[in-house]
Amino acid sequence: MRRTLRARICLSLLIALPAVGLGTGTAGAAPEPTAQPTAGVSASATQYSLHSSLDRALGDHTAGSYLDAKSGELVVTVTDAASAERVRAAGARAEIVRRDTAQLESAMATLESKAKITGTSWGIDPATNQVSVEADQSVSAFSLARLEKVAASLGDAVRIKRVPGVFKKEVAGGDAIYGGGFRCSAAFNVSKGTLRYFVTAGHCTNSATSWSATSGGAAIGTREGTSFPTNDYGIVRYTNGSSPAGNVNLYNGSFQEISSAADAIVGQAIRKSGSTTKVTSGNVTAVNVTVNYGDGPVYNMVRTTACSAGGDSGGAHFAGTTALGIHSGSSGCTGTNGSAIHQPVREALTAYGVVVY
Structure with missing residues (x-):
């Protein structure tokens, strides 16, 4: 899928790695969301394929x-026509819509140059043919006014929404992977051939x-690649001789097999598996998302309504047997409203020349 802008927030999702003991424990209290957001609809293998092929062709x-x-x-x-x-x-x-991708990306470029404010994110919502902008609670009234002025200059191509919490990377708590004094x-x-790896968030x-x-x-395992900010993915090669299963922990005694990878589609239902909030559900609300973290922007991300918390960074966004993304971050979750961001997993797989199995 063609993408020129990229964004991330940081949510971690946990894949099941039973051969090495990952995903089998539940250290620490795991806060449960008070409610789940309305789920989207299921995507089929044919729809994933058409989504990508028509985007390239058109x-x-x-x-x-x-x-x-x-x-x-x-x-x-x-x-x-x-x-x-x-x-x-x-x-x-x-x-048939009024604005094409180039026009929406032009609007995002204007936001990038004139309203690059920490605590904001923006991405494309094809369902409304708009750029969807979110501003968290750290954005001051002065900065919000600046953002609104820039958005007003772009007409109805842009809409702005205030979201609770603060966009942040979620790398604390949970029973997951440990390195450098952090948990992810x-x-x-x-x-890749006979070699085994796992992918996680680059900020981890x-x-x-x-x-x-x-x-x-x-x-x-030993890190063999990392990219953050701009991107948010990294790869670790297993060095202990293990060959863990290619599945995701559902935290109910069962695991979800993963057999393919695809780009998420706006409106589809997804699940997130992370070591702190366990499995939460939501739907995809925007693509080509840019998130302005305090330590730099990330681009070409996907925004969802799944709930997450500290320790979920690097975890799995998936739908059925299809891998979709690597959890980056969020502004937290209030009631049924999450604002979780994931790094599209296909980009990471291509960067490292690896495949899911």
Whole structure:
């Protein structure tokens, strides 16, 4: 999928790694969300494929795709009748909109240059053909006024929403992976030939080269790559001879097998598995998201309504057997309203030349 802007917040999700003891414990109290957000609709393998292939084929004649909340159909936004016919011929529903991806990305570039304020994030919502902006509680009235002025100059291409809490990386608490004095969660086990690795958040792997399954325990793996800020992914190679299963811990005594990876679609239902909040549910609300952390921006992220907390950083965002993302961060969760961000996992897999299994 073509993306030029990228963003992240930090949520950790925990993949099950039973061979090395990851995902089998529940150290510390695990706060439970008071309620779960309304879930989106399920995405099929065909819809994932069409979502990616049509985005590439249509180029600037589209502004992205989303899943219809009622029918579950893949809706591809287009800017002209010829492109609409192409979409219908491919088996998806076409919707003609005013703004294409280039125009929405131009609006985000204006926000980047004129309103790059810590505590804000923005991304594309194809369902409304707008740039969706969020400002957390750390954004002052003065800064919010500046943001609103810039947004007003862009007309109805931009909408702004205040969100509770503060956007932050969530690297505290939980029974997960340990390195550099921090706790994070592993996302997905991956492979390259006979070698085994796990991927996690880059703001986690930035902190240490050696990683353990328990605090102060023997090393299970060594960092072989890390990228944060701008991106938020890292990779650790197992060095203890283990070949852990390619599944995700559901924290109810069972595990979810993972067999493929895809880019998330706005409107789809997702689950997040993390070592602190365990498994939470939500739906995808924006793509191409930029998050302005205090220590630098991250780009091309995905925003969801799943709840998360400290210690979830690096964990797994997934739907059924499909891996979608690596938890980066959030502004927390109030009632049914989470604002969790994940790094698209396919980008990390491509960067390191690895696959899920």
